[in-house]
Amino acid sequence: MTEGNGKPAAINAGQITGGQFRYFDFVMAAFVVVLVLSNVIGAAKLSAVEIGGYHLIFGAGVLFFPISYVIGDVLTEVYGYARARRVIWGGFFALIFLAVMTAFVVALPPAPGWDNQAAYEAVFGPVGTGTLRIVLASMAAFWAGEFVNSYVLARMKLWTGGRMLWTRTIGSTVIGQGFDSLIFYPLAFYGVWSNEQLLTVMVTNWAMKVGWEAVLTPVTYMVVNGLKRREGIDVYDEGTDFTPFRTKV
Template sequence: MLSDNTSFGVDGVETRAGITPVEARALEGKRLRYYDYCMVAFAVILICSNLVGAAKVSVVELPFIGPFVFGSAVLFFPLSYVLGDVLTEVYGYARARRIVWVGFAASVYAALMTAIVVAIPPAPGWAGQDAITSVFGQTPRIFFASILAFWCGEFANAFVLAWMKVLTGGRMLWTRTIGSTIVGQAVDSLIFYPLAFLGVWDTHLVLTVMVSNYLLKVGWEAVLTPVTYKIVGFMKRREGVDVYDVGTDFTPFRVKV
């Protein structure tokens, strides 16, 4: 059975796990043990998902359904949304917003680097240019679509989760993680697949992969809900905080917390 450690509002009352609910501004100057590690993990997941699996379409045979077509990155990219949920739930919207901007900047750098590496003329006698171009030649377009979709989707995800946490008084974490993912991944998918692949893939394939990947992403969030509960509970206990975004400025256009 899932155990929800966020049962009270921002009233200074100790929760069952010994965590005091606080407003976001109360974290100013507090040493956070795991925040920096989460920032690095978030950027790594995002870049690897885009570089390694975004352009590959895979298929598996499902019993009673038949061939199921999906983008390979869907197996790993949803972890960024799970981590985003954890960050917003534990540290609040403002600190999650800063990490989204870090992921955005890292993605821009990766896109520029791959574009330059592909464009530089190869040395005489080096036979790997065709392979590099084949694998990474589309990367700038994919990265542009990805970082725009990620930026919009992740902020939608963080906003919905933070808003629902205040609305529910911190109860029913699963409604926030799944509900925010439904919204965030819808925004992400509707932006990414048309921008990245229309005109490159057949339109029917774009729509098929967009829908199947969206369902898989939301499904992943639901499946990982017990894990999310464990991680959120662990981090709240170790950090000693449970942030509620009361009075938070929800604009995405800043990095200050």
């Protein structure tokens, strides 16, 4: 459905009927894949880059995890808050399954002659209260950060009348990633890292995530505009129930 000038038709979220979208499932799959892989591969590794004699310390996952926020922005901007909410819950349950599967596989006794258990635990974490603490912190931070990000973007779209997409993508990320970092790092590492290191990593990672969002703004514009043209709609969340505690569209 498009307007006479070929632009996607601006409609309220409540006017959308089921099965109307051609690309929603692909965007949803991309979101969950990036989210899970970011937590599997980069969550536990601290990296450092020397810049002018100063070591910039950051979690390795920060290089790819922000892509999930970019995809989250695309979901909310193109398909509306309610459908983004369903995807966030899907990602949340995927993280739960990841945590359960990882704990189970790590806890399985190694076969005789297989000497890689220590290396396996070094990558995925040994089963214990420390690992559980990080997992719970990660899930809580993801849940809060993603919902805040989606809510702020949807509200800003109404306030701006759909103009200035960059203000919504960057502004929602500043707030959403702020919630994510403020929840995750203290819950996961307070008392484990020094307060100075905790604050440094928290602020650095937040700044890098927001910076990534800004750098990827042209890509976000390209994907959002392309999807809106192909789907033929531009969704506004007028009258949307913004509670996160439901999955109904």
